[in-house]
Structure formats: structure tokens, C-alpha cells
Amino acid sequence: MQIHISEADGTPFYQQVVNQVKFLVASGRLEEGDQLPPVRRLAEQLLVNPNTVARAYRELESEGVVVSRRGAGVFVSDVGSPLSRKEKTRILHERIDALLTESSQLGVGVDSLLKLIEQRSQTFDSPRGEKS
Amino acid sequence: MSESAVEIKGVSRSFGKTIALDEVDLSVSKGSVVGLVGENGAGKTTLLKHVLGLFKARTGTVRVFGKDPVADPESVLGEIGYLSEVRDLPDWMKIGELMSYTKAFFPSWDDAFAEELREMFELSPDQKVKTLSRGQRARAGLIAAIAHRPQLLVLDEPSSGLDPVVRRDILAAVIRTVADEGRTVLFSSHLLDEVQRVSDHVAMLHLGKMLLSSPMDDVLTSHHRLTVRFEQPLDSPLKIDGVLRCEGEGREWTVLCNGDRASVEHCIAQLSGELVDRAAPTLDEIFVARMND
Numbered sequence: 377m378q379i380h381i382s383e384a385d386g387t388p389f390y391q392q393v394v395n396q397v398k399f400l401v402a403s404g405r406l407e408e409g410d411q412l413p414p415v416r417r418l419a420e421q422l423l424v425n426p427n428t429v430a431r432a433y434r435e436l437e438s439e440g441v442v443v444s445r446r447g448a449g450v451f452v453s454d455v456g457s458p459l460s461r462k463e464k465t466r467i468l469h470e471r472i473d474a475l476l477t478e479s480s481q482l483g484v485g486v487d488s489l490l491k492l493i494e495q496r497s498q499t500f501d502s503p504r505g506e507k508s
Numbered sequence: 509m510s511e512s513a514v515e516i517k518g519v520s521r522s523f524g525k526t527i528a529l530d531e532v533d534l535s536v537s538k539g540s541v542v543g544l545v546g547e548n549g550a551g552k553t554t555l556l557k558h559v560l561g562l563f564k565a566r567t568g569t570v571r572v573f574g575k576d577p578v579a580d581p582e583s584v585l586g587e588i589g590y591l592s593e594v595r596d597l598p599d600w601m602k603i604g605e606l607m608s609y610t611k612a613f614f615p616s617w618d619d620a621f622a623e624e625l626r627e628m629f630e631l632s633p634d635q636k637v638k639t640l641s642r643g644q645r646a647r648a649g650l651i652a653a654i655a656h657r658p659q660l661l662v663l664d665e666p667s668s669g670l671d672p673v674v675r676r677d678i679l680a681a682v683i684r685t686v687a688d689e690g691r692t693v694l695f696s697s698h699l700l701d702e703v704q705r706v707s708d709h710v711a712m713l714h715l716g717k718m719l720l721s722s723p724m725d726d727v728l729t730s731h732h733r734l735t736v737r738f739e740q741p742l743d744s745p746l747k748i749d750g751v752l753r754c755e756g757e758g759r760e761w762t763v764l765c766n767g768d769r770a771s772v773e774h775c776i777a778q779l780s781g782e783l784v785d786r787a788a789p790t791l792d793e794i795f796v797a798r799m800n801d
Contacts, residue, residue: 383701383704383705383790383791383792384790386787386788386789386790387788388725388728388729389705390725415687416683416684416687419683419687420680420683420684420687423676423679423680423683423705423706424683424705424706425541425683425686425705425706425707425708426683426686426687427539427540427541427686427708
């Protein structure tokens, strides 16, 4: 599990850890039953306070993303949960917002943007999608 | 309710006509990391020296694990690991001698841990302290400060003047210390990104007064950085309650505020200012704004 945090992000560190673990779960890089690193090891790796990592793990547990098994560690729980869908939506919203901002600055309207997305999507779907 | 490792109440201190500490309070709870920040000469070192019992509080009280470090130095100092700003190590000793010398003061000295650190830091037992580089010196000082696994680690500017690799070693040592159940770290630093990373609590000294002492998350979430665009150019920075710093020119300004964001935003709206961006500032930005306020 590789996660990175930054003080310039503006989001509290524990929240950055929470978001990134959720992202890894939603994107399939962490699967059900995978073990998260122990608090102390992740803290030393990220160079953050262990209390910060512990708080992130507690938050993830209360949201049902991970389960903590006494003495064994922290594991990713059932990923088919609705939370995973909610998280996927959240991630997509972020990307969409950035795309909308960009296109509005370039003077491209939403209708044209949708058309572009559809065109690109066809390129993706066609086998060995040719590059434009 | 967590117990305190350090409890400082109403401590004042002057050197001649200079007031170094002015009615300072600070409570450090067990198991936490407290970052002490402030400009040069703000009183950070003076405060830390009171915790170590090197200065006797003339007014106010200092308690470390419930004891007075001046009246009861043996029992207090045995629990503390200290790395001073000037890293005053005995120059004439070799690393190996420094380690056995320091060990003699601390019954809880852990030989295996000390050796592990020495090897990790690539220090040879035969090297003379006098010949060490600045970074090696900091590492040697760190071994002497943490190999007895102190309950309280006090670091005065541990990172100043060091390269990123040594700074990383020091931060990792801080983290390892608190990861051991219930241990506490109190450190002063100018590197606010480091303080933001490792501290649970931040204490800001300014001209001998404690300007702010709060949990890190509260400090970060109670300050806001607003980017504002006004209909008409402003010719001077905003003066509104809650605004700590206002920078910019013409129509676009960056405003750093704390506390009641809604009321600041309301004032801005009344001056026909449009909020273009709202973000959480870093500890560094908050510090600069507070110092100039």
C-alpha cells in the first residue's frame, strides 16, 4: 500500500490517509481481506504522528471500510458495500469539477463537452482503440 | 482524561530588562507530541530549560510527571531525554565513550537499542566527537537522548542546519518514541512543515507570551485562506475583525482569517467582494499571519 500525504493539500493528514485508503479500495488496488500496515510502520513511513494514523484507521473502521481484528491487525472489509459506490462517485465528482472548470475557461460548452466525452469513450471501447 | 507529562503555570522570567517569558502556561498530555514554535528570541529555549530544571521558575510552577524538576532533579531527569540546540557533547570523547558515559546516568539505558541506532546512523565507536560533521553530531546527540527510552523527549531545534536525510532520522526517532505506548515529545522548531506533520498539539510563543496553544487539527481547521475579487480595486488591505493577514493589490486579495469565517465573508460581501477560492492554510502560513498581526 503506497500512500502519500502533503501539508500543502489543506486537508488534515488523517483525512488524507482516509481518502487515499478509500481510493485504493474503490479502485481495486486494495482488495477484501488485504491487511493494512501496522499504525507504527505507516507512521514511520509517512513521517506523521502515530496518533494521526490511528485516528484514520478508527475513522475507516467506523465507516466500515476496514475491520480491526484483535491482535491480528486491520483488514479491508467487504468492498461490495454501498460506501464503495459512494466513494467512486465522490472521486468522479472531483474529476468532473476540474474538467468543467477547464472547459469553461477554454470556452467549451457543456453540450460540446458531452459530445467529446462520448467520442473519446468510443475510442476507448473499440478494440485496440486507435490513438487520435 | 489524559494525565499531564508537563504542566507549566504562570511562569515568568526576565534577563535584565528583557522579558523572556511572560505568564506562560503550557500543558503537555502524556503520549502526545507538542511542537513549540516562535521566532528567534521568543522564549522557546528558556521555556524548555525550565522543563529540564536548568532554570528555576521565579514565578509560577513547573511540574514534570507531577514533580518539580529543580527540587527533585534525579527522579525527573532520569525520565527525560534531551537534545540541546547547541548539541553540547564532550568533544574529547569517542562515540563509544560517549555512549558508555551517557549510559552511566541512566539505569534504563538500552544497549541493544543504542547499538541499533549507532549502526543505522553509520557512526563508528572509535570516531572522536570533535571530528564529527554537523549531521553526525546531531545523530550522536540523538542516541544519547533516546537510548534510555525516556518517558519524555525534549528536543530544542533538532533540525536546524541539517540536511533532509538527518532531519528524516530525527523525525523518525520522534515518531518511534511516541509509538512506544505513552511516551511524550516536546520539541521546538522553525520548520513548520515538520511541526505540522508530527505534532498533536502546537504552542506558539511570541515575545515571551503564549499566543496560542491548541490541538493541531483545531488550529488548522479554524483558520481559512480566502481569495477575494472586488468589484473596485482596493487601495489598502482590509481591516476586519478576524482577518489576520490581507495581501494583494488592485482587485484580487488573499485574506487569512480565523474563527468566525461567516462574519468575515459577510463583511467581504458587503464590500462587493466575490469569494473566488477558499482553502485551508498550512501551519507555516498561519504562523506568518499571526506573527505579523
